Amino acid sequence: MICRKEIIVDPIEEKIRRIQDGEGGLYSDVIRLYQQRIYLYCYRLLNNKEDAEDAVQDILIKAYQNIGQYKPQADFTSWLYKIAYHHCLNLLRRQKFQQQVRKLLRQEVTEKSAEQIAQNRLFSEPVSAALGKLDVEDRNLLILRIYEDKSFAEISEILGVSTATVRKRYERTREKLKKAIERKEKQLWASVN
Numbered sequence: 001m002i003c004r005k006e007i008i009v010d011p012i013e014e015k016i017r018r019i020q021d022g023e024g025g026l027y028s029d030v031i032r033l034y035q036q037r038i039y040l041y042c043y044r045l046l047n048n049k050e051d052a053e054d055a056v057q058d059i060l061i062k063a064y065q066n067i068g069q070y071k072p073q074a075d076f077t078s079w080l081y082k083i084a085y086h087h088c089l090n091l092l093r094r095q096k097f098q099q100q101v102r103k104l105l106r107q108e109v110t111e112k113s114a115e116q117i118a119q120n121r122l123f124s125e126p127v128s129a130a131l132g133k134l135d136v137e138d139r140n141l142l143i144l145r146i147y148e149d150k151s152f153a154e155i156s157e158i159l160g161v162s163t164a165t166v167r168k169r170y171e172r173t174r175e176k177l178k179k180a181i182e183r184k185e186k187q188l189w190a191s192v193n
Helices: 011-020 024-046 049-065 076-105 114-122 126-133 136-147 152-159 163-192
Strands: none
Touching: 011 024, 011 076, 024 049, 024 076, 024 136, 049 076, 076 136, 076 152, 126 163, 136 152, 136 163, 152 163
8 A cells, every 4th residue: 555645736726827927917816816905904004995906906017026036935915914014014104104204394274175074083993993093013023923813933924923922912012002092992981981
């Protein structure tokens, strides 16, 4: 009796290998598979629909342009989320810089658009308010773990830090969020009474 060990190849990894070998048309399958997931991730990080839509296009193009650099020892999904994380982080830094410049030049517009008002109402619950108080790295960690359901190992790969570091940061961030939510709920309760 001969026992053969079969190697199971992930279909997405096989597609990526074929794309790297020149079958660029298969990339449309990758787009279909990941576009919505990456959009939701970017939207949660950026809190803006248009910015998230633009970011997804940029991220998928960037991933295609750099597909030759992808190595199968890392999970493709983690590789793609790493690109998305760094892209969104750069956008947030750019936005923060632009806001600081506008403040310095005193050209900040005080009126909010109807969309901003609606968006603020949608995100005015205690959890969203507390998430908004976190820095981008902590918010990203929670989004990857809770909303994107990533394992600590996958998050470690995306962020480029050890799994132990991710676990510690996650626990600290959860505590910060819990305290911020409790404070916000107390404020809301006090304003109702």
